[in-house]
Amino acid sequence: MTPDRWISALEQNALSLPPLSAVLIYGASGDMQLDVFGQARLLAVQGFYPDHARVVARGIDVHPDLPADAVDAFDLALVAAHKSKKLTLSRIAKSLMALRKGGILMVDGAKTIGIESILKALKSTFDGVEVFSKSHGKLIWFVRPDVLPQTCAEWVGSATKTEDGHIVPIGSFSADGPDQGSEILIALAPKLKGRVADLGAGWGYIAAHILDEQDSIETLDLIEADHAALEAARQNVGDPRARFFWADATAFKPDALYDAILCNPPFHTSRAADPALGQAFISAASRLLKPSGQFLMVANRHLPYESALKANFSTGRMLAEMQGYKLYQAGKPKAARSAR
Known part of the structure; x- marks a missing residue:
């Protein structure tokens, strides 16, 4: 070393x-x-x-x-x-x-x-x-x-507010406001129900809007490793169905498996892209979903996630490719099948 x-x-x-x-x-x-x-x-x-x-x-x-x-x-x-x-x-x-x-x-x-x-x-x-x-x-x-x-x-820095009133801590992902990938996921997400999780929830943009638009969701767990981002999410997501977990999403152990998982995974450790981060989130989603659960993930178009999705899910399709992003939907998680 x-x-x-x-x-x-x-x-x-x-x-x-x-x-x-x-x-x-x-x-x-x-x-x-x-x-x-x-x-x-x-x-x-x-x-x-x-x-x-x-x-x-x-x-x-x-x-x-x-x-x-x-x-x-x-x-x-x-x-x-x-x-x-x-x-x-x-x-x-x-x-x-x-x-x-x-x-x-x-x-x-x-x-x-x-x-x-x-x-x-x-x-x-x-x-x-x-x-x-x-x-x-x-x-x-x-x-x-x-x-x-x-x-x-x-x-001495302090959190700022986006144009639509969301609180964003300094140094967090998408510090100037929501990124296009998150906006695409929200706009094109199918109807969800039951227990839902947002892996790498950041300051809560996706969770806040999905909860506002979908009444069929029973609970939505925001799982985020950045403490400052999660504290901002507590202020940005006022829906009582939301629950907040300061945790490593790739190692998180929920009290029960999920019906659906949303994800706009991180892909930077410093200033260089690291696709292994997103691949770890895909693997975690397979482990955290029910056998019938579905996974929705948005990612930059150039990131190589297709092989990881195929390795962890038996079904999948691309819902959209636009503005430099891809939106994937995957089902039949292999980790859930192997756990039976």
Whole structure:
């Protein structure tokens, strides 16, 4: 395993750390190398459920968001850059407010998610910014000044509202409003009934509109790994038939199988497309459906999902191909058949 950049920076004497009593890890992942912080009390922030669960399994105190009382509480903060520049800058601003005066702020990220633009923003705002480059990325650090610039307050992000009033958290998928794929799924979805799930429900656009249009649905479970997106969905979907689950959709275990599953699956881990994500959602849908259940999935036209659909369902057809998207309908899930 390639050492995390802060390990390499310490080993090469590019970075030195003072004695630490409390360390904040913002955007903690399950495989981060944290032993270097010694006996310091660690508080991790991670709102993405799979990583959150992995950090919990390591016995680390982890929260989906930074606690409100975490102010002037840490000697060091390590911020993992996000592909959303706005979200990364918000994490940095919140971490600076959580640091004690004279504490160290470290930001780590790969070039592929835009760490260069973060470095530029930090150098134009703070003095004494240091950089260590390795493995196609950068570790950036500097000492928190006694007085934070006004820019920090401006960086703290908050949810926005779309033109039709939906609340959308910063850094989430389709942050500027509903994407065309979701709109196509809603417009062309057949009549549904019984227990329905939305895998990767995001901030609830599909669920809100499907529930508004279809009275035959008994319950609709929104299953979403991004905590901020799910909290927004709670506000966007007011229908009492909706239920909300912060979970990894690919490993979710419901209290009963579903009659129908809707899905506009994610296909990015950073800025590069990763079709394996959507393929995992297809496999999960096969496992979560009743033998008579149906699966409706919308996806970008160029993504290779046909083979995964055939491997997991005995029947299927394309309902539509338009505006760069494909809408699939599949039935007779093979996982349900093999479980009997």
